[in-house]
Amino acid sequence: MGVALAESFLGHGHPVTIWNRTAEKGDNLVTKGAHRAATVAEAVSASPITIMCLKDYETMYGIFDSMGDILKGRVLVNLNSGTPAEAHAAAGWAAERGADYLDGAIMVPPPLVGQPDSVFLYSGSQDVFDRHRAMLASLGDPRYLGSDPSLAVLYNTALLDMMYATMNGFLHATALVASADVPAVKFADLAINWFMPTVVDSTLVEQASNLDKSYYPGDFGTMEMNLNALEHITRTSVEQAVHSDQPRLMKEIAERAIAEGYSGKNYLAVFEIFKKPTQASS
Ligand SMILES: NC(=O)c1ccc[n+]([C@@H]2O[C@H](COP(=O)([O-])OP(=O)(O)OC[C@H]3O[C@@H](n4cnc5c(N)ncnc54)[C@H](OP(=O)(O)O)[C@@H]3O)[C@@H](O)[C@H]2O)c1
Secondary structure, three states: OHHHHHHHHHHOOOOOEEOOOOHHHHHHHHHOOOEEOOOHHHHHHHOOOEEEOOOOHHHHHHHHOOOOOOOOOOEEEEOOOOOHHHHHHHHHHHHHOOOEEEEEEEOOOHHHOOOOOOEEEEEEOHHHHHHHHHHHOOOOEEEEOOOOOOHHHHHHHHHHHHHHHHHHHHHHHHHHHHOOOOOHHHHHHHHHHHHHHHHOOHHHHHHHHHHHHOOOOOOOOOHHHHHHHHHHHHHHHHHOOOOOHHHHHHHHHHHHHHHOOOOOOOHHHHHHHHOOOOOOOO
């Protein structure tokens, strides 16, 4: 990822100084015009802003903590993955060393870095974001989420959560029809080209305001009705001899919603269950 980030900056005409523990990984970047720093201190002092993309926060501490006050007065943007608590701690760590700090999360794999619609999430110092926005736009579409430094990694995790849930939905549904020898390519046409844009569409954005108000009118279908559908999916999975844990879990969540008084509400009331820690089933 570090190579992709540096290539993108070079491609947009920015002077780039690189440092990596394994220096030879930057050989191609040097042939493209990057300057290779011999030390981390040299790299940090070479530019008005330092972009880091290491394995994790611990690696960042390991690199900088023995280096004295080289971060004092510097601007750091950290793009490694982590947890909200780790991002908070890193912002405090940077402040203690006198550095301006922006935390970030990369929403695309390395080959997509530099595309104008590749989203990069940022949170923390708005001043750092505003001053360097044009330079950050060399990497993709920079989105500032707020001054809480943990927001970028939290959004990142939430979107990954949604990605895996969506992929599992498609894969389980495809396994169901595959039990009747339906090829995945045939099902995908209906599931992706018709079903997905019909269900996961802009009406969910409109409904999001109802989530904020905990308003779930059951006019067009209640939780009870949805529980029937989930029982049906679970029974069909067993009947067709495919894995049934995923529909069973969704059924248990709907049952929990009914147990908590949402039986006459619409399905989006499961949001109330998701907002709380998992409880043992009754
Ligand atoms: N790849 C992706 O698709 C992607 C997408 C979004 C976010 N990310 C995030 O970006 C970050 C980097 O990912 P990556 O794909 O570039 O991983 P990677 O190829 O494994 O690179 C890890 C980087 O951390 C360095 N590093 C690891 N341990 C170190 C240590 N003890 N001391 C000094 N340097 C150390 C490595 O240096 P060496 O080269 O010397 O090993 C390398 O530069 C991760 O947090 C990842 O979650 C990656």
